[in-house]
Amino acid sequence: MTEINNSILTLILLLPLAGAVLVALAPDRFKLPNWIALVTTLATFGLTLHLPAHFDKTQPGFQFVINIPWIQSPSIHYHVGVDGLSMWLVVLVGLLAPIGVVASWRAIRERRKLFFTLFLIQQTAMFGVFLSLDLMVYYGFWELSLVPMAILIAMYGRKDGPKAALRFFLFTFIPSAPLLVAILWLYTVTGSFDFTTLQILIAHGNLPAGALFWAALAFLFAFAVKVPVFPLHGWVADTFSEAPVALAMIVAGKLGLYSMLRFHIGLFPEQARAVAPLLVGLAVAGILYGACLALVQRDFWRLMAFAALSHLSLITLGIYGLTLTGWDGAIYQILNHGVVDGALFLLLGVLYDRYATSQINSYGGLAAKLPRTAMFFVIASLAMIGLPMLGGFVGEFLILVGTFTGVSKGWAIAATLGVILSAAYMLWLVQRLFFGPESALAVSKPPEDLRLGQLAVLWPLSALMLVMGLAPMLWLSTIEKGAHPPPLQVQTISSHGEGQR
């Protein structure tokens, strides 16, 4: 078993890549690419489940660590590991990937080989971002994650794919220029790309404070665009309305939020605390702005995009409130948001495939014809708006409590207003899609409800939402081990460092 523990992370990284090669080599017949992708993603999901099963909750720090030199000059190590923060994100990506394959099963009709090859490469890149503990390797996967995404948007976009792809790519590629400069600068002053080494050196290393501030800002800027944080969200609407469903559900938010936690606050706690009030303000602005825009959208992809902006801003609020409660809530909410968004995108994708439009007012009265679709959509919507006993409640509640007690009552009240607005636009969307008089569009096509494969995904997902609402401690107990906002974290590291001496 220890042998598996020693190489499990490499296996997780390599399996989707192997699947990608296999898809690229296999003939495009009998839906072979789809099946290979499905089997690969399911097997990968199985591998990711190995992590929580063998995670030692009593031990702080990184587990399943692999650290071997890759390049001598500059010294880049293949250094990967998980802690309570990243482990569940890895599992989440593992879970969402087969769902993405199911969502693309019928939506992608041509060039399936290319689609699934790139999809699996994208999965490897995302795992790489969550697992890397060497800044260069991390940066490598971070950049790599842009390429399949951009090509897939361009090739499989709905109306104006190439334009959306260009916008997505530039928005996320240009901010990584200062990020790379900051990484290089850190390397020249410390001689290391290693996360844990850098953490100690930055906390105690007497690095120039002014330059550190700018480096931290460069990190933050790159991550804030990727999340997105309020004024930097220009790419979101186009990307969500053009991206294939499978991509939209797998990518949204996670990379940027995780990077903020690990590489901004984790590396630069002092500098992060200095900018935290600004981010709290921007996050609240994003919550309200996104919710208001979501209310007035006529296209459900765009509505989902602004809803995502609003919800991701809430998570940002939890992160930069820098309270323990807020962090637990934020990380929990990333997981929950991933699951709920996955289900919603899958269902909207089904509707779009069937009726070929995303205009909300073309729909209406579908509940009578597609009762199962309607039921799952309602469950997922309720989970999204934070109904108690479903997953969304736990995360949002913890974030708001953290903000209320740890930051300021005013911000917490404003953020709560956003949560109420989210109930408004989601329920209104449900009403316009599924209830009311039957629209001409709904009449025009014979009813065809969810298929077996989709049901096989949606039942467990809905059950998961319920379990996440009822038994959050299953997750929170490990999350709390990994996540500590700066004050606590600095203490642990310093005691750790002195212990070594």
Place this chain on the structure above:
Amino acid sequence: MNPFHDIYRTLPEVVLTLTGVLVMLLDATLPPGWARRPLGWVAALGTTFALWGSLFQLSLPEGTGFSGTIETSAFTVFFHVLICGIVLVALLLSLDTLPEKSHHQGEFYALVVFGAVGMCLLTGAVELLLVFIALEISSIATYILAGYRKHTARGPEAAIKYFLLGSFATAFLLYGIAMIFGATGTTQIYEIARLVPIAQNHAFILAGMGLMLVGILFKVSAAPFHVWTPDVYEGSPTPVVALMSTAPKAAAFALLLRVVYEMLPTLRPVWQPLLWVVAVLSMTVGNLAALRQQNVKRMLAYSAIAHAGYLLAAFAALGSSSDSVPGGIAAASFYTAAYAAMNVGIFAVVTLVSGYDEKLPLINDYRGLIYRSPLLGSLLIFFLVSLIGIPFTGGFFGKFYSFAAAVGGGAIWLAIIGLLNSGLAAAYYLRLALVAAQRPDLDGIAKSVTPQGRPQVGVAVGAALLFAVVATLFLGIRPNWVLQAAESGAHTLQAPPAETILPANPAGPQSQP
């Protein structure tokens, strides 16, 4: 002394010259009706031998031959191998794409090989007159190759432009050499390095350095000496562009490294700000102009100018490597290799897509390429991704080492400008990639402009493409090996060879990091 001593010191050049002569003789003696294509294989074989020859030179002790005019060291071997590799790929590329009925095919192969002789000499020369001769050998071959498609209007235009402007640049170089000779009384590079700090005529030396830099920067197409590049690239046959955008540039960069780091290390405070400015200008001008291009070859020409800028960023660093950061010389050498791999690759794809007659020169002509030919489409996107500088490709580590060297040398702003520029550059590379990935049935244009449907990939071209892909990936995943070669080259460039005995260097404090 071993009578073969001098021959060993110039082994690749000798092999290449013999190959070129053999190809020309065969071309002249073979009956006119016979195909000239096998001559290309002869040239490729000769180039392979030359490559082995330069690897053999690694076993020689570091030193000079032909009365101290030409040096063999890890540095020269690095560039010899690189140049021979590029020439080999360009020959393989031409084998399948030159029209069968061309009357001057033999001449073409001979010229490519003769050009390679000049480039190899250029990297090894430690005597300024030999530098000049080597530069002329390589340039004249390229001038002729640039105008090889003489039945078109643009071919001769390209050749004449290149020739006129290139002659001016060479004249500048020669003038600079004359001035330095006037100030120091010698043209031997080590001697000059020794004499510069104690020379009386400081103004002469500075003027000579400036003029030489103009000549060399013209050859590497750095702004503001870049004006010829787009016109020449557009008019020349694409396989020739694949060659001349990489191999002569590699040789010229080797010369630049030798001139600034070995000949004039004491003038570092003077040339470093100059190169800083040229680097920023090149990348900015190149990228801004490339954004506006509709013609693929012109776009790649401006991209070449920008890449010259990224490469020059490495010159902001100290020459030697520290523990953590590769030095300027190693970073620049690595970048030349990475750039060569991906650029030869993308021009190979362009050759295959648009054909020798270039029926499809525009970016919009590439619409739906990936549907028409999945192989070429994927390769195009792959090389573009490398040019953008995405990790796990050679382009990434090229930029990475170059900017790491700049940051290590204290030029943080140069690195920031450079990386923002590479973000800008992503826009036009990506535009081409996205056009190639676009569904062709969105409008009916693609079908109407596709003359031959699916482009064919022959054995020789396939080998060339494979070579470029493997090199680009290898440099992106295991850069160590090449970087170490570049670093050992950098050491030999900094330490004068054992045969030349120098007095204690009375250099200024700047030369001692």
